[in-house]
Amino acid sequence: MSASRPPLNKTSPKMTSTVRLPERLLLGPGPANIDPRVMATMQAPVIGHLDPAFMEILAEIADLLRYAFGTVNEMTMAISGTGFSGMDAALANVVEPDDTVIVGVSGFFGGKAAEAVTRLGARPVVVDGGFGSPVTTDAIAQALAAEPDARAVFLVAAETSVGLRQPLAEIGDLVRSAGALYIVDTVTLLGGATVGTDSNNIDVAYAGSQKCVGAIPGTAPITFGPRAAEIIARRSTPVPVWYLDALAIHRYWTNTPFYHHTCSSTLMAGLLEALRIIKAETIEARAARHDRNGQALVAGLEAMGLQIASDPANRLSMLTPVRIPEGINDAEVRAELLQSYGIEIGGGLGDWAGTAWRIGLMGHGSSTENVARVLAALEEALTARGYECQPGSTVAAARQISSD
Numbered sequence: 001m002s003a004s005r006p007p008l009n010k011t012s013p014k015m016t017s018t019v020r021l022p023e024r025l026l027l028g029p030g031p032a033n034i035d036p037r038v039m040a041t042m043q044a045p046v047i048g049h050l051d052p053a054f055m056e057i058l059a060e061i062a063d064l065l066r067y068a069f070g071t072v073n074e075m076t077m078a079i080s081g082t083g084f085s086g087m088d089a090a091l092a093n094v095v096e097p098d099d100t101v102i103v104g105v106s107g108f109f110g111g112k113a114a115e116a117v118t119r120l121g122a123r124p125v126v127v128d129g130g131f132g133s134p135v136t137t138d139a140i141a142q143a144l145a146a147e148p149d150a151r152a153v154f155l156v157a158a159e160t161s162v163g164l165r166q167p168l169a170e171i172g173d174l175v176r177s178a179g180a181l182y183i184v185d186t187v188t189l190l191g192g193a194t195v196g197t198d199s200n201n202i203d204v205a206y207a208g209s210q211k212c213v214g215a216i217p218g219t220a221p222i223t224f225g226p227r228a229a230e231i232i233a234r235r236s237t238p239v240p241v242w243y244l245d246a247l248a249i250h251r252y253w254t255n256t257p258f259y260h261h262t263c264s265s266t267l268m269a270g271l272l273e274a275l276r277i278i279k280a281e282t283i284e285a286r287a288a289r290h291d292r293n294g295q296a297l298v299a300g301l302e303a304m305g306l307q308i309a310s311d312p313a314n315r316l317s318m319l320t321p322v323r324i325p326e327g328i329n330d331a332e333v334r335a336e337l338l339q340s341y342g343i344e345i346g347g348g349l350g351d352w353a354g355t356a357w358r359i360g361l362m363g364h365g366s367s368t369e370n371v372a373r374v375l376a377a378l379e380e381a382l383t384a385r386g387y388e389c390q391p392g393s394t395v396a397a398a399r400q401i402s403s404d
């Protein structure tokens, strides 16, 4: 133990004051700012995880998640954990040791899925689209031809590390006719675009609550289709992670009273409120809002002379990666945006660390006002460092798109 450590029985002034976090405008890759309605809902008293009133909340969440995912899957719920717990749950339930899983990799998150497959004692066959480029139907077709016994094909629908929207439909048809399961990461897509779980032949989809869904971090919506449920029921080995056993979690969600874990009523009430907001606005209107604001942001950044790093043909509306101009210090600009403007944007991830920023417009945070705020702040921070652009042109270009 360090000699300089203060004695434990002394009360520091911090211990008697209320914890306060700074106000931030969250325009990075998530979490996003949430609707005050969602925050207010979470002020409600904590109730027990087996309270009949709580079971009603879970049932309504499952229904609204079916709407958001675009599915009729019975086995639809939310894991107590962040987006990665959804990834682990998706894979651990349908993959067994020595299975082969074809994993499409276009960025950081696809790479993590390949790692997760290895940890399950299974064999990932990576189809590398290239960092920032979509995985093609041909490449998946070739992989399926080479691996006819593959248990599953895994794709990331919205690669947050590179701002890429992966086309899903054609590959879904292919995977279905090959008899494999189609597992899709929709962490960044859910609530901000149409996922089309059933129409795209997706067997397992999972997400996170803190992005376009519009709740706080801590829950991972997930849905298993009938083919996946059948594979789970016929497993020859138990699901290796007790906590993420989908059958047990589903039993808890639907078959009271059954204790699986002490599910948080606060987190789930917040998730439910966010899902009610999604249903009221409709997925179609939310998709249109995210598209419009994403395009306005791109127009503003381009008017500033900046280069958008994502592939124009498959650009994600909720996350825009932008190249850091020559001679500009990445960390310094992000720190200034945070300290002087209260705005958080993301740094580059994986291959793009240090060379790109990632600006997110997600859920409640996808608004015309936020587009203007981040553009104005970035323009000031860059011009203060000698970067040349025409003052004001940036926001004007974005406004043009917003008003079209």
Ligand SMILES: Cc1ncc(COP(=O)(O)O)c(C=O)c1O
Pocket: 029, 030, 082, 083, 084, 085, 087, 109, 156, 158, 159, 160, 161, 185, 187, 188, 208, 217
């Ligand atoms: C595409 C994608 N998958 C998975 C995750 C992991 O989610 P979490 O950080 O909530 O565990 C993220 C988080 O940014 C993501 O963008």
